[in-house]
Amino acid sequence: MTSASDVMTFENAATMGLSRDEWDLINQRLGRTPNLCELGIFSAMWSEHCSYKSSKKWLKTLPIDGPQVIEGPGENAGAVDIGDGLAAIFKIESHNHPSFIEPYQGAATGVGGILRDVFTMGARPVALLNALRFGAAEHEKTRHLVGGVVLGIGGYGNCIGIPTVGGEVNFDKSYNGNILVNAMAVGLANSDRIFRSAATGPGNPVIYVGAKTGRDGIHGATMASAEFSDETESKRPTVQVGDPFTGKLLMEACLELMASDSVLSIQDMGAAGLTSSSVEMASKGGLGMEIDLDLVPAREENMSAYELMLSESQERMLMVLKPDATETARAIFNKWDLDFMPIGRVTETGRLILLKDGGTACDIPIGPLVDDAPEYDRPHGDAPTRKQLASSDITNDAPITNMLKTMLGHVDLASRRWIYEQYDSQVMADTIAGPGGDAALVRVHGSKRGLAMSTDCTPRYVEADPKMGGAQAVAEAYRNLSAIGATPLAITNNLNFGNPEKPEIMTQLVESVLGMGDAARQLDTPVVSGNVSLYNETDGKAIQPCPVIGMVGVIENVDDAVGNCFVAADQDIFVIGQSDKADDGWLGASIYQQHHGDDGIYAPPPLDLVAEQKTGSFVRQQILGGGINAAHDIADGGLAVAIAEMAMRSGFGAEIAVPKTGNLHGWAFGEDQARFVVTTADSQALIAAAKEAGIDITKLGMVSDQGELKFGDNDTISIADLNAVFEGCIPALMAG
Amino acid sequence: MTLSALRVAIIVFPGSNCDRDMMVAIEQLTSRRPALVWHKEASLDAADLVIIPGGFSFGDYLRCGALAGRSPIMNAVLDHAARGGAVMGICNGFQILTETGMVPGVLIRNAGLKFSCRNVGLRPCETLASPFTAGLDLGEDLTIPIAHNEGNYFADADELDRIEGNGQVAFRYAASDAGGPVNPNGASRDIAGVLSSNGRVLGMMPHPERAMSKLHGGTDGAKFLLKSLEALVS
Amino acid sequence: MQAIVNISLKEGVLDPQGRAISHSLNDLGFSEVGDVRVGKQILLEIDETDPARLRQRVARMCETLLSNTVIEDYSIDIPDEQ
Amino acid sequence: MQAIVNISLKEGVLDPQGRAISHSLNDLGFSEVGDVRVGKQILLEIDETDPARLRQRVARMCETLLSNTVIEDYSIDIPDEQ
Ligand SMILES: Nc1ncnc2c1ncn2[C@@H]1O[C@H](COP(=O)(O)OP(=O)(O)O)[C@@H](O)[C@H]1O
Ligand SMILES: [Mg+2]
Numbered sequence A: 001m002t003s004a005s006d007v008m009t010f011e012n013a014a015t016m017g018l019s020r021d022e023w024d025l026i027n028q029r030l031g032r033t034p035n036l037c038e039l040g041i042f043s044a045m046w047s048e049h050c051s052y053k054s055s056k057k058w059l060k061t062l063p064i065d066g067p068q069v070i071e072g073p074g075e076n077a078g079a080v081d082i083g084d085g086l087a088a089i090f091k092i093e094s095h096n097h098p099s100f101i102e103p104y105q106g107a108a109t110g111v112g113g114i115l116r117d118v119f120t121m122g123a124r125p126v127a128l129l130n131a132l133r134f135g136a137a138e139h140e141k142t143r144h145l146v147g148g149v150v151l152g153i154g155g156y157g158n159c160i161g162i163p164t165v166g167g168e169v170n171f172d173k174s175y176n177g178n179i180l181v182n183a184m185a186v187g188l189a190n191s192d193r194i195f196r197s198a199a200t201g202p203g204n205p206v207i208y209v210g211a212k213t214g215r216d217g218i219h220g221a222t223m224a225s226a227e228f229s230d231e232t233e234s235k236r237p238t239v240q241v242g243d244p245f246t247g248k249l250l251m252e253a254c255l256e257l258m259a260s261d262s263v264l265s266i267q268d269m270g271a272a273g274l275t276s277s278s279v280e281m282a283s284k285g286g287l288g289m290e291i292d293l294d295l296v297p298a299r300e301e302n303m304s305a306y307e308l309m310l311s312e313s314q315e316r317m318l319m320v321l322k323p324d325a326t327e328t329a330r331a332i333f334n335k336w337d338l339d340f341m342p343i344g345r346v347t348e349t350g351r352l353i354l355l356k357d358g359g360t361a362c363d364i365p366i367g368p369l370v371d372d373a374p375e376y377d378r379p380h381g382d383a384p385t386r387k388q389l390a391s392s393d394i395t396n397d398a399p400i401t402n403m404l405k406t407m408l409g410h411v412d413l414a415s416r417r418w419i420y421e422q423y424d425s426q427v428m429a430d431t432i433a434g435p436g437g438d439a440a441l442v443r444v445h446g447s448k449r450g451l452a453m454s455t456d457c458t459p460r461y462v463e464a465d466p467k468m469g470g471a472q473a474v475a476e477a478y479r480n481l482s483a484i485g486a487t488p489l490a491i492t493n494n495l496n497f498g499n500p501e502k503p504e505i506m507t508q509l510v511e512s513v514l515g516m517g518d519a520a521r522q523l524d525t526p527v528v529s530g531n532v533s534l535y536n537e538t539d540g541k542a543i544q545p546c547p548v549i550g551m552v553g554v555i556e557n558v559d560d561a562v563g564n565c566f567v568a569a570d571q572d573i574f575v576i577g578q579s580d581k582a583d584d585g586w587l588g589a590s591i592y593q594q595h596h597g598d599d600g601i602y603a604p605p606p607l608d609l610v611a612e613q614k615t616g617s618f619v620r621q622q623i624l625g626g627g628i629n630a631a632h633d634i635a636d637g638g639l640a641v642a643i644a645e646m647a648m649r650s651g652f653g654a655e656i657a658v659p660k661t662g663n664l665h666g667w668a669f670g671e672d673q674a675r676f677v678v679t680t681a682d683s684q685a686l687i688a689a690a691k692e693a694g695i696d697i698t699k700l701g702m703v704s705d706q707g708e709l710k711f712g713d714n715d716t717i718s719i720a721d722l723n724a725v726f727e728g729c730i731p732a733l734m735a736g
Numbered sequence B: 001m002t003l004s005a006l007r008v009a010i011i012v013f014p015g016s017n018c019d020r021d022m023m024v025a026i027e028q029l030t031s032r033r034p035a036l037v038w039h040k041e042a043s044l045d046a047a048d049l050v051i052i053p054g055g056f057s058f059g060d061y062l063r064c065g066a067l068a069g070r071s072p073i074m075n076a077v078l079d080h081a082a083r084g085g086a087v088m089g090i091c092n093g094f095q096i097l098t099e100t101g102m103v104p105g106v107l108i109r110n111a112g113l114k115f116s117c118r119n120v121g122l123r124p125c126e127t128l129a130s131p132f133t134a135g136l137d138l139g140e141d142l143t144i145p146i147a148h149n150e151g152n153y154f155a156d157a158d159e160l161d162r163i164e165g166n167g168q169v170a171f172r173y174a175a176s177d178a179g180g181p182v183n184p185n186g187a188s189r190d191i192a193g194v195l196s197s198n199g200r201v202l203g204m205m206p207h208p209e210r211a212m213s214k215l216h217g218g219t220d221g222a223k224f225l226l227k228s229l230e231a232l233v234s
Numbered sequence C, D: 001m002q003a004i005v006n007i008s009l010k011e012g013v014l015d016p017q018g019r020a021i022s023h024s025l026n027d028l029g030f031s032e033v034g035d036v037r038v039g040k041q042i043l044l045e046i047d048e049t050d051p052a053r054l055r056q057r058v059a060r061m062c063e064t065l066l067s068n069t070v071i072e073d074y075s076i077d078i079p080d081e082q
Helices: A010-015 A020-030 A036-045 A096-101 A103-119 A142-160 A230-235 A244-258 A273-285 A305-310 A323-335 A366-370 A400-408 A459-464 A466-482 A503-522 A591-595 A609-624 A638-650 A664-669 A683-693 A719-735 B019-030 B072-082 B092-099 B157-165 B220-233 C016-027 C051-066 D016-027 D051-066
Strands: A069-071 A078-083 A086-094 A124-134 A164-171 A180-190 A205-210 A263-268 A288-292 A316-321 A339-347 A351-356 A359-365 A431-433 A440-443 A450-456 A487-496 A527-533 A546-555 A572-576 A630-633 A653-656 A676-680 A697-704 A708-711 A715-718 B008-012 B035-038 B049-052 B086-090 B106-108 B116-124 B142-148 B152-154 B169-174 B191-195 B201-204 C002-009 C033-046 C072-077 D002-009 D033-046 D072-077
Touching: A010 A020, A010 A036, A020 A036, A020 A359, A020 A366, A036 A273, A036 A305, A036 A359, A036 A366, A069 A086, A078 A487, A078 A527, A078 A546, A086 A103, A086 A450, A086 A487, A086 A546, A096 A103, A096 A142, A096 A180, A103 A124, A103 A142, A103 A180, A103 A244, A103 A263, A124 A142, A124 A440, A124 A450, A124 A546, A142 A164, A142 A180, A142 A244, A142 A719, A164 A440, A164 A450, A180 A450, A180 A487, A180 A527, A180 A546, A205 A244, A205 A273, A205 A323, A244 A263, A244 A316, A244 A323, A244 D016, A263 A273, A273 A288, A273 A305, A273 A316, A273 A351, A273 A366, A305 A351, A305 A359, A316 A323, A323 A339, A351 A366, A359 A366, A400 A591, A400 A638, A400 A664, A400 A708, A400 A715, A400 A719, A450 A466, A459 A466, A459 A503, A459 A546, A466 A487, A466 A503, A466 A546, A466 A609, A466 A630, A487 A503, A503 A527, A503 A546, A503 A609, A572 A609, A572 A683, A591 A638, A591 A664, A609 A676, A609 A683, A630 A638, A638 A653, A638 A664, A638 A676, A638 A708, A638 A719, A676 A683, A683 A697, A697 A708, A708 A719, A715 A719, B008 B019, B019 B220, B049 B072, B049 B092, B049 B220, B072 B086, B086 B092, B092 B106, B092 B201, B116 B191, B142 B220, B152 B191, B169 B201, C002 C051, C002 D033, C016 C033, C016 D033, C016 D051, C033 C051, C033 D002, C033 D016, C051 C072, C051 D016, D002 D051, D016 D033, D033 D051, D051 D072
Parallel strands: A086 A527, A124 A164, A288 A351, A487 A527, A653 A708, B008 B035, B008 B049, B049 B086, B086 B201
Antiparallel strands: A069 A078, A078 A086, A086 A180, A124 A180, A205 A316, A205 A339, A263 A316, A288 A339, A351 A359, A431 A440, A440 A450, A450 A546, A487 A546, A572 A676, A572 A697, A630 A676, A653 A697, A708 A715, B106 B152, B116 B142, B116 B169, B169 B191, B191 B201, C002 C033, C002 C072, C033 D033, D002 D033, D002 D072
């Protein structure tokens, strides 16, 4: 190989995060000791981030099939059939560690990366969402991190011109030293024009396009697979810098080229850059690849083979073109002022061969890089059982509205407007419902069809009961889509957990994946893509587990969708999924419990997936048939919060009857699942339909034009007062 | 002339991202698809209206609109305007117009230092004769979305007095149902849109092409664009 | 040869970013900080060997593109001139 | 007293803005322009009379707020020091 001093030892391997066993296996498969570049390639491919070595066994238990599925997990993104010959292509991805180190660039490159995953498949991205978790509001770093991440998400999405239409954000002290930044992108393609990454045709040219390669983010995949400590923070690896302008040009150039019938296979350069893209393309095609690294467009001088292969410079792609298409392709990339360089060819050898400076810098069989990647069955146990919390142990007699005002004015529930107004949610002019609703709704350009989407997870449930929490994330997303009238189709997921080598963390992962699978099966929303982010720990302390669900669904005619605002005074307000006998509610693991300063971990509300499906389907049907004209799912904060949100967003008030007996706070703030608040113009018909479907329905009260929210006879608050605390909270936090 | 005879050209820069939206909006109103003209073109076919759309031309690098303002096509646009041709710049298009001096003033960073995407109220002002304002009712505010980071209109006091005196202020921000502060970006004297001294060139920050139907949440964008297009054909 | 262009906002032009920085610094305990103005510094590598001609060319670049002379002033520094 | 802080991207960090400017200058006929890097120049008015202490305080400001030390370098210039 290149030089003797380049011969690696186990010590080198260890600094790259490889274990002794893994080191031995590499030597055995190669029949010799690897050099630096080769070792770097192995360590990247075998990192948790690229190989899913701790989670693979469990990911295999997730349902991935269904008549709607065109492409399940394994490609750059998943694809589902949405009718009219179109496919929705989507995926979610984490950029947690980079965003903690450099919030702006970390978040921006997270968005850029997930967009590339989607347009690599031939889809034009039409929507972005995100799921964010920050530390406690009062933690010294939170303000800086929130500000930077939001700026970064907007900085990339706004500039490239894809609307950011939804997301979620929570605050909890367990994220003080390890925030979560998950970005989701959704695109549209013709179902018969989807591009994949398997290399084909030995001899075909391998083309590098996009931006030049620099020394940024070298070995990011390994970093993303390591725990955080104060030391890593001070090491400060060169972070990647996003360039949304070049990203936009790359997107337009790729989509233009893909329309020209020149591309055989294509893969973006994400984590582990040129390494993972070349290895994955070759491996999926069962072929080999030979690349001349001297031809790789470089931004800096004297870059080594190791650096070129492991750089995570942004806005780059690798493609295999039809042999006679090179000039067509070159012309397109020139037009968009992007680098275009044939750097190698597909081979039959099954080996990755890298040439540099007239020598061979790397020669390794591709098989072991992928097939021999370790797969662990890490020890795990049973999730702890949790005590149930009785309402009477925690509630008091304060008026409902007092409590409501406190809760709505807290970061857990306050308006996210400060965040989402920094995102362009309308560019492309097809956004029908942007941030602020239950699910976002984006029209399929030039048609009446709509794509609905939402991201959801309730980490405090997952912590209390990982199986319930994993399932609940799916159920909540399902409810959010149902609440606007859209039919859920499929999900993508982002598993954010701590160190899987700890059995209690592994238990969280296993249980929540099992729960997620159960829910996905019951609700007929198979998993088509996803991402795993482990080692989310700081100095040995894990985050609250956060398996985020991104769900996509469809509505035939966007005119039929409803929002979560009251639409007219004097209309009846109902709760669906709750009997008229209910006079208490489930407060364990609720926001209400949190706000009473009880930080015990209690059993979360039980989840009945059959009930979720029944109520969700009922609400959808009623919306589409015109029987419901506003709907809001009940989630964080319970019934009272749901009603207050509908009032604040509409400007109307409401008069709500309260139960005569029971526990009033339990009733108002309990987080029992599978419920919706709805309004209708025809109460009789709605009640009759619910009876017939065997679904509980209870009249709560009426919409009023009084600008007040009234619970019973003498507990009243003005909507303006509620709005002031609801809208004021996050701006005040961010102003410091 | 009928609306469908109106020749509209939309200039596309690398990084433009509201070009398609504007094309769809104009086609909705005129039933004729506007021409999209790439920034490297040196000339412009005869057009009754040239639109410079929103987006992030050249990534907003250096200054918003600076690099686009020096693109080859802009010489043709300047010639078109010099002949009295109508030009409308929306958002980044407005920034490009100020960079080339086609409308007075400059657009600097929002006073809140944040990108802002939301509905604003837009008050039509009394202006010199202009196809862009001729059809608007002075008493009737419009609601149209903004989405920008550099929409803070700036000119010195003398210049402001001058353009106000000439009737070159087309729109000011006004209160809207959407709430939030009236002036979303710190713009001098609440100015949201200005005209050239002959009234044939308009730059404005809000995006009418995003308020074209009930599904967008409002139709005031369509109303404004239609009035402008009608004035141009009459 | 290298040229450095410093671009600053003209006096009288509002600098919201500078103001925000000044406030933040005050809040962080740097109470001695008064006015803050933010400008740009552009470093150009230029294929030119004559400092005088370099200065002339860079001035042209400033007038045509680098600075917006309505609100900005510029100054040019050619390190090799000294 | 005045302090000038120049903030530039660390070497090796991508400067997309610089690249775009360089391209534009080339297109505008300044073909001699090669690499361009864009930094910030921050001018601070500070109520402090001792240049040495001033430099110390400004360095603290750079570390805490003015520069993003993950990707940027800074340098401080105190004109009154000379
Ligand atoms: N980080 C974010 N980015 C974009 N939109 C957000 C974000 N956080 C919240 N939102 C939007 O704010 C609204 C309320 O959020 P949330 O309270 O999480 O809704 P839900 O309880 O229905 O899941 C949603 O429409 C959501 O899309
Ligand atoms: Mg919801």
